[in-house]
Amino acid sequence: MLFKKSAFITTLSTLAILCCAGSAHAITFKMTTGIASPDGKTDQGAWSEFSGLSDFKTVDFNNGQLPTSGFAKYSLVGNGSSSVRADMWAPVGPNGEKNTSKYLAIFEGQNAVIELDDYLNYFAINWGAAHSGNIYSFYNGDTLVKSFSTADIDQAGGFAIYSPLHPGNNEAGAKLVNTQYYQGNGYVHFYSESSNDIFNKIVISQVGGGGFETDNHSFHKGTGRFTGFDPKSVPEPSTALGIMAVGGIFLWKRKNQKAAQYRQ
Template sequence: MKLVKSVVSAATLAAIATVATAGSAAAISFNITNGINNPFTNASNQGAYSDFAGRKGVTTVDFNSGFDSGATSVDIKGQDGSKFMTYNFSNGAATSSGKTGVYSDKWAPAGANGEVNTSKYLAVFKGNTVTMTFQKTMNYFGIDWGAISGGNIFSFFRNGSLVNSFSTADVNPVAPVRASQHGGEGNGYLHFYSTSASDIFDEIRITQLGGGGFESDNHSFQEGTGAFNAKDVPEPTVTLGLMAMGGAFLLKRNRKQTA
């Protein structure tokens, strides 16, 4: 499978939960679905993919090649062969479990119906942040998020300034998929999207605070200079319950993953 697939999309995502950092006009919305099987091969053992993968303007990174041990940065090319984005590892990428890097193990985010994911995925642990930088502004970001631990943090930036930040302790109370390989912990495909030109972004930072890891797979992105179009959308599996805490947003936590 190729690392990057730039694909065609007319349909988009409906606003389910809109959240904004306190004191900011920016608001990045999100919802959660089961996701879908690999839309290019229909494989079910490679984690869940975005409901928008395979549609116009959506670029997907599956982590199955191109991320070598020790790499501090990995450039991703778009379909036209030009540079689309870069993954930056603050302390280098590992290829073995329990460290920030890209590899395959039992904690790989599950498939759309809880299937075991035998492909490679991105893991982030404390002390080694992963930063995604883009050549253009984005208005959509999706991830297959599995076996989620407390301390997982997303931060969205534009021109070096924070647009919004989200912290998810655990999605077990609302996750649509229960994966037996993760001891019944929740999995799901999360869709983050801009609601106006004020919250488009050109950088995402993934950070893990404390124990446990931040496991994700099959990242999808769409370029945009304004709100992500919200028509012809898939129905969300659940609506996420939120608690505002000091400008960050935490999902209720029931269980902590062990790495």
């Protein structure tokens, strides 16, 4: 009997540990429409839903320049026509509004490299008009953590908005609406699921024809998993199972203590 009790407790304890222990993760992403700019303007593209919080920083490119100092240092590497500009291809706002502000456009042959002064666990962008060959690569030093392409967005359910302001062709990142293909737009949040996939360098590149248009880059420093999308009042399933398993041990002990009292 003593052996059975011990084995039962050990099994429950092991279950609790396994349920609560994190497995290996990688950077993932979430697609939203984003929100209007903090000052309420609707012609500035989409902004992160976290942009009003003090520990999130945003680069909006509205001064027409790439930041070359501060927490995020941008540079254009290679030969090409990548630049900060304003034209019809700027990513649209959260309700599909035309973006008249300046944005960053990357073309084949010249990547945008963002060197960070600390580790991040979150980076997000207003992405659109989407083309095949749009690629984000996240690095820890010179080690690639993970890359994402337009096709990855398609496979996960697609963009939040397919804008008539951005007519296109049948390619990754586009959707047929009636008889016309429209290119995808949305606010895409990339974030770390563990301390193993934090990053301190980002490379934005375009492979093949077309361009890679982004605006309103949002940053959050962190050396562990990003918790911004966690439910605030409900524990994660793994945590809940762990709590139940540990709770079961105490309930079992209490029940047996009462039974022992009745036998006395």
